[in-house]
Amino acid sequence: xxxxxxxxxxxxxxxxxxxxxxxxxxxxxxxxxxxxEVQDYVLKGSNGKQVRLSDMFDDKEDLIVIHNxxxxxxxxxxxxxxxxxxxxxxxxxxxxxxxxxxxxEVQAAFAQNRGWQFxxxxxxxxxFTEDMGFKRGNGWLPGVSTFYKKTxxxxxxxxxxxxxxxxxxxxxxxxxxLLANGVNGWQPAFKY
Numbered sequence: 001x002x003x004x005x006x007x008x009x010x011x012x013x014x015x016x017x018x019x020x021x022x023x024x025x026x027x028x029x030x031x032x033x034x035x036x037e038v039q040d041y042v043l044k045g046s047n048g049k050q051v052r053l054s055d056m057f058d059d060k061e062d063l064i065v066i067h068n069x070x071x072x073x074x075x076x077x078x079x080x081x082x083x084x085x086x087x088x089x090x091x092x093x094x095x096x097x098x099x100x101x102x103x104x105e106v107q108a109a110f111a112q113n114r115g116w117q118f119x120x121x122x123x124x125x126x127x128f129t130e131d132m133g134f135k136r137g138n139g140w141l142p143g144v145s146t147f148y149k150k151t152x153x154x155x156x157x158x159x160x161x162x163x164x165x166x167x168x169x170x171x172x173x174x175x176x177x178l179l180a181n182g183v184n185g186w187q188p189a190f191k192y
Contacts, residue, residue, distance in 0.1 A: 023168070035148065035156035038131070044122040046111075048104045051121060053128070053147070053155060062094035063147040067134040070102040071110045076142050078188040079163055079170050084116045094146075099123050101140055133160060144169065 005013065038053070045051040057063050066083060068076040080098060083090065090096045097119045100107060107120045123129045134141045142163035148156050165183070166173045176183045 030159045030161075033159065035158055038147070038155050038157050040155060041126055041128040041131075043099060043126055043128060044104050044124060046104050046108045046120060054149065054153060056097050056119070056121070057095045057147075057149050060093075060095040061149050063149070064090060064094050064096045065132075065145045065147065066096075066098040067129055067132065067141065067143045067145065068098050068100040069140040069142050070100040071106055073142070074188040074190055075163075075165070076100070077114065077190060078172060079142065080116060080118075081114065082170055082172070084114070084118060087118050097121055099129065101129065132157070134162075 041053040042050045043053070053063075056065075066080070068080055070076065083096070083098070087096065098116075099121045101123050102110070103124055104120075104122045107122060111120055129135045129140065132145045134143050134145075143161055144163070145160045146158040148158050150156065161167075161169070163169055166177075168174075172188075173183065176186060
């Protein structure tokens with residue numbers, strides 16, 4: 001903390017440091033969870049053909065799967081738009097895909113309309129999304145799962161996190177928080 005800061009500025013700096021430490025601790029604890037072997041799920045590719053989870057890794061040993069609620073969710077669209085902007089950075093480290101319950105043809109049209117460059121797969125007819133914990137009852141939930149492909153080609157589920165307003169996976173919320181009136185009831189829209 002700087003010497004010339006007000007008590008309020010000192011408190012803000014202290015809390016920011018605490019948040020960073022808590023995030024490091026959360027990441028550490030997630031890393032302590034035992035990897036869980038998963039089946040080689042079959043989803044649908046953009047052309048409607050079956051694609052195995054193992055094929056989504058491409059030439060990487062790590063895979064990031066975004067669980068997107070589909071075309072009808074403006075919040076999921078906001079997250080996907082953000083991931084599209086950093087796709088090259090993500091793919092320099094791991095394979096990256098978005099999975100939603102929408103049929104492949106709906107996904108393809110929506111992705112083209114949004115200018116998305118990432119690969120999309122449909123979980124329609126699969127238990128993948130539910131098995132990963134992103135479906136409850138009749139509703140889908142947004143989030144992320146990470147996977148690792150072992151040298152024997154077995155796939156393990158490493159970690160997961162839910163998405164929601166204010167989470168650390170969407171920069172927009174944090175930038176709005178810095179405005180005079182904060183988020184102020186803002187909600188994402190498909191067009192502005």
